[in-house]
Amino acid sequence: MTEDAGAMRTTGFGMGVRVDVPFADAVERTRAALADQGFGVLTEIDIAATLQAKLGVELPPQLVLGACNPGLAHQGLQIEPDLGLLLPCNVVVRSLPDGGTLVSTLEPAVMVGVTGQAELQPMAAEARDRLRAALHTIAAG
Template identity: 50%
Template sequence: MSGFTMSTVVPTPYEQAVADVRSALADAGFGVLTEIDIKATLKTKLDVDVDPKIILGACRPQLAHAALTADSRVAALLPCNVVVSADGDGSSLIEIMDPGVMEEFTGTAELGPIADDARTRLTGVLDALTSAT
């Protein structure tokens, strides 16, 4: 496997990038089920300061159900993690777990078309974020 994420850098400050990612995910039919603020968590738990970073657990219920029906073990790979990180000079890095890893990790061929659909939608999210700037 050559990589497990898809990514782009946008010339958008972190707070705006987080809002833009949420909006682009919604436009692609994904909801955000979970949210982990890495900066706040590490400050609270370890008293360390890191640059802003958030993990959004994105889910499209129809795809999640189809994937779980094909192979229930895929639950360990859900939801699709979308990471937004401050990237220095007012830009932000957006990284999304590549859904293609589901088939590769599990060896379940039936996950291929489901992962392709999710990948197409999430690639569209990245494209929308890039073209909006």
């Protein structure tokens, strides 16, 4: 994994980019880049606020955006009606200690892989390509 600003960072289950902008700016960029790729944000979870309220712990800002591309979701649900258990795609915006922000997303192939249905792989590949394009846009500013 690399932590260089703008460079794609990958794990076995996700991908992301580090941007040297404040958290609020990264959230704004993320919403815009997702919209440009046909994703709507269905859910929003403020991890830091939730853990503060429930456990009294302080964490740097961290937001989980539940992003959904309606066309891809519809295609997938036609193949596997229980696919909704794996939706939406989580996109995490997390403040880093040095003032930068990390924007990352789960690899869609990992999500659909648990179904064992190969027919879902083309939709997962398209979702990955769209999410990767969004991450590149976020990195480019």
